[in-house]
Amino acid sequence: MNNVILKKNTGNKIANRTVVSDTLLDLAMDNKDILVLTSDSRGSASMVPFADALPEQLVEVGIAEQNLVGISAGLAASGKIPFVASPACFLSMRSIEQVKVDIAYSRTNVKLIGISGGISYGALGMSHHSVQDLAVTRAIPGLHVMMPADRHETKKMIEALVDYDTPVYMRIGRNPVEDSYQSDEYDFQIGKSVTMHEGGDLTIIASGETVRVALDTAFLLKEAGISCRVLNMHTIKPLDEEAIIKAAKETGYIITIEEHSIYGGLGSAVSEVTSNKCPVPVKIIGIPDEPAVAGTTKEVFQHYGISPENISSIARKLLGQ
Numbered sequence: 001m002n003n004v005i006l007k008k009n010t011g012n013k014i015a016n017r018t019v020v021s022d023t024l025l026d027l028a029m030d031n032k033d034i035l036v037l038t039s040d041s042r043g044s045a046s047m048v049p050f051a052d053a054l055p056e057q058l059v060e061v062g063i064a065e066q067n068l069v070g071i072s073a074g075l076a077a078s079g080k081i082p083f084v085a086s087p088a089c090f091l092s093m094r095s096i097e098q099v100k101v102d103i104a105y106s107r108t109n110v111k112l113i114g115i116s117g118g119i120s121y122g123a124l125g126m127s128h129h130s131v132q133d134l135a136v137t138r139a140i141p142g143l144h145v146m147m148p149a150d151r152h153e154t155k156k157m158i159e160a161l162v163d164y165d166t167p168v169y170m171r172i173g174r175n176p177v178e179d180s181y182q183s184d185e186y187d188f189q190i191g192k193s194v195t196m197h198e199g200g201d202l203t204i205i206a207s208g209e210t211v212r213v214a215l216d217t218a219f220l221l222k223e224a225g226i227s228c229r230v231l232n233m234h235t236i237k238p239l240d241e242e243a244i245i246k247a248a249k250e251t252g253y254i255i256t257i258e259e260h261s262i263y264g265g266l267g268s269a270v271s272e273v274t275s276n277k278c279p280v281p282v283k284i285i286g287i288p289d290e291p292a293v294a295g296t297t298k299e300v301f302q303h304y305g306i307s308p309e310n311i312s313s314i315a316r317k318l319l320g321q
Contacts (some may be wrong), residue, residue, distance in 0.1 A: 088114025135264025
């Protein structure tokens with residue numbers, strides 16, 4: 001496994017949304033039941049090549065997210081495999097009742113792809129930031145929640161979702177993400193975290209774009225003589241409780257990192273497990289209880305201390321150094 005973990009950023013220029021489109025296009029060429037639905041968002045979702053190649057397999061609903069979800073549920077009920085691609089900020093908020101009732105409660109096999117999630121809309125501010133979506137979606141019974149680390153994991157996740165007979169909310173960002181993997185030649189399983197770095201002094205658990213931050217933090221700590229385990233929790237629900245409990249027992253301290261509010265997301269999910277089954281100190285790093293500042297992802301991460309330098313400092317303090 002370690003031979004596919006990337007130790008240094010190589011300057012990836014391919015966004016996860018492009019990988020979603022390319023992967024779905026490859027799969028849909030051979031499977032006419034795969035459909036893509038957009039809310040005037042084919043450009044934002046990089047679905048233009050899909051629409052050009054398979055126009056009969058793309059449904060454009062327009063700026064009507066509630067209808068978008070309802071229509072996808074109907075298509076799923078008729079035997080189709082719909083993938084909905086819409087901005088995460090609207091998909092997880094404006095249409096949440098339809099997600100709850102038409103998708104989750106009705107058990108329709110719809111894959112909801114929240115594009116431009118987290119703070120990747122940058123300067124557009126709180127109306128377009130999506131840092132409450134994990135809290136909302138993971139609280140809905142029957143809806144699974146996922147977030148890939150990079151382009152390689154995005155491809156693996158989409159391929160797995162085609163045959164995954166459960167409603168899913170999958171969140172991706174807008175811009176190219178630094179690679180965490182060198183390739184997609186690794187075992188990906190929904191609901192099973194990936195150990196990106198071994199360690200026994202403490203554990204960092206991350207998901208999405210923060211996995212790269214966690215890895216870089218572990219490399220910094222290694223230089224300081226601290227052995228840090230890194231878990232990529234790509235599936236927020238169902239959560240890999242076994243890996244969390246194992247980490248808690250073996251390392252004693254846990255830090256979580258997420259591009260999300262510190263309330264209700266990955267950190268909360270991990271804390272729910274540890275508090276019930278193996279109490280250990282858990283430090284949650286994410287967006288505090290305020291409208292996130294506007295800026296690029298790098299600028300916002302730096303502002304809130306979502307950086308290897310700050311997190312390694314927090315880790316050393318946890319360990320009494």
